[in-house]
Amino acid sequence: xxxxxxxxxxxxxxxxxxxxxxxxxxxxxxxxxxxxxxxxxxxxxxxxxxxxxxxxxxxxxxxxxxxxxxxxxxxxxxxxxxxxxxxxxxxxxxxxxxxxxxxxxxxxxxxxxxxxxxxxxxxxxxxxxxxxxxxxxxxxxxxxxxxxxxxxxxxxxxxxxxxxxxxxxxxxxxxxxxxxxxxxxxxxxxxxx
Amino acid sequence: xxxxxxxxxxxxxxxxxxxxxxxxxxxxxxxxxxxxxxxxxxxxxxxxxxxxxxxxxxxxxxxxxxxxxxxxxxxxxxxxxxxxxxxxxxxxxxxxxxxxxxxxxxxxxxxxxxxxxxxxxxxxxxxxxxxxxxxxxxxxxxxxxxxxxxxxxxxxxxxxxxxxxxxxxxxxxxxxxxxxxxxxxxxxxxxxx
Numbered sequence: 001x002x003x004x005x006x007x008x009x010x011x012x013x014x015x016x017x018x019x020x021x022x023x024x025x026x027x028x029x030x031x032x033x034x035x036x037x038x039x040x041x042x043x044x045x046x047x048x049x050x051x052x053x054x055x056x057x058x059x060x061x062x063x064x065x066x067x068x069x070x071x072x073x074x075x076x077x078x079x080x081x082x083x084x085x086x087x088x089x090x091x092x093x094x095x096x097x098x099x100x101x102x103x104x105x106x107x108x109x110x111x112x113x114x115x116x117x118x119x120x121x122x123x124x125x126x127x128x129x130x131x132x133x134x135x136x137x138x139x140x141x142x143x144x145x146x147x148x149x150x151x152x153x154x155x156x157x158x159x160x161x162x163x164x165x166x167x168x169x170x171x172x173x174x175x176x177x178x179x180x181x182x183x184x185x186x187x188x189x190x191x192x193x
Numbered sequence: 194x195x196x197x198x199x200x201x202x203x204x205x206x207x208x209x210x211x212x213x214x215x216x217x218x219x220x221x222x223x224x225x226x227x228x229x230x231x232x233x234x235x236x237x238x239x240x241x242x243x244x245x246x247x248x249x250x251x252x253x254x255x256x257x258x259x260x261x262x263x264x265x266x267x268x269x270x271x272x273x274x275x276x277x278x279x280x281x282x283x284x285x286x287x288x289x290x291x292x293x294x295x296x297x298x299x300x301x302x303x304x305x306x307x308x309x310x311x312x313x314x315x316x317x318x319x320x321x322x323x324x325x326x327x328x329x330x331x332x333x334x335x336x337x338x339x340x341x342x343x344x345x346x347x348x349x350x351x352x353x354x355x356x357x358x359x360x361x362x363x364x365x366x367x368x369x370x371x372x373x374x375x376x377x378x379x380x381x382x383x384x385x386x
Contacts (some may be wrong), residue, residue: 029303030259030262033266062223066223069223074225084291087216087221113222
């Protein structure tokens with residue numbers, strides 16, 4: 001998606017440790033207008049699909065998921081990274097490694113909000129090794145719900161998580177796929193269509 | 194705001210330990226349509242104010258903030274609860290106690306995204322003792338920015354945080370103020386106008 005790619009090139013910074021800093025518009029300061037445009041784009045790409053719910057994980061996925069859900073007229077469910085007193089004990093859980101935080105979290109959702117037969121679209125800000133996406137897919141599988149697809153704003157294509165999902169037959173839509181960030185130069189994968 | 198109060202009465206649950214469980218529409222499963230209506234209401238109440246940015250804190254404030262920001266045509270900045278590798282070291286920080294998680298976090302924002310003279314609206318899902326709101330106000334003060342007001346979806350009026358802010362001259366808008374939850378009965382404070 002050209003609008004996002006332009007933002008990445010204009011405002012993104014490649015830091016050491018394979019970190020792409022896009023906190024000026026995606027996951028700290030949020031460019032709400034841009035994310036709504038991205039949501040509209042996602043809706044167009046999944047216009048032939050029934051989406052009952054969007055599933056994401058706190059915190060960076062929430063903005064993109066909510067601004068997209070408006071086009072699908074569906075609710076968002078965000079997986080939590082820790083248990084709080086206002087969540088029931090009846091949860092689905094899955095382990096997820098976070099490379100930017102250097103931690104492993106057991107993400108969780110209340111069973112009452114993820115139901116058998118529901119059609120669920122997974123969304124997140126980044127798709128790299130696919131840790132978060134696979135955790136979310138595990139939650140959906142545990143619930144007996146259906147995976148509509150996996151959407152990421154930015155995919156680090158060279159880390160393989162997205163292609164591994166595609167190889168498994170999952171419909172993956174990444175709005176910007178980065179094939180290389182060597183020497184700080186961001187090289188995007190050409191769009192499929 | 195009647196729509197939110199109805200949702201609280203219909204779907205909220207009062208749990209032991211003074212916990213109001215509203216994770217069916219506000220802070221786990223998100224009723225995007227409801228939150229957008231709430232955002233429209235907030236915009237109407239602050240229509241005479243210049244809002245350059247909405248400041249919230251991860252994770253539960255993000256959805257409400259983003260769906261509201263669309264009406265103000267402004268970006269959202271969400272304070273983080275921990276440092277990650279994609280955030281610069283140049284941050285404003287403030288300590289915040291979370292009673293639902295039983296922890297104290299040093300919330301932080303990158304200095305580059307909160308600037309002197311900006312007009313900032315603070316938003317969150319809950320306002321109880323005012324811990325999070327005061328932390329966010331501290332970040333704004335450190336930056337030399339201006340506080341437009343503090344918005345909460347639900348205020349636990351009997352915990353005093355909102356009234357303490359009002360006494361300091363801060364414009365506080367809570368869409369539903371709860372004056373009592375004794376014996377599981379939710380009693381709302383009458384609307385001011």
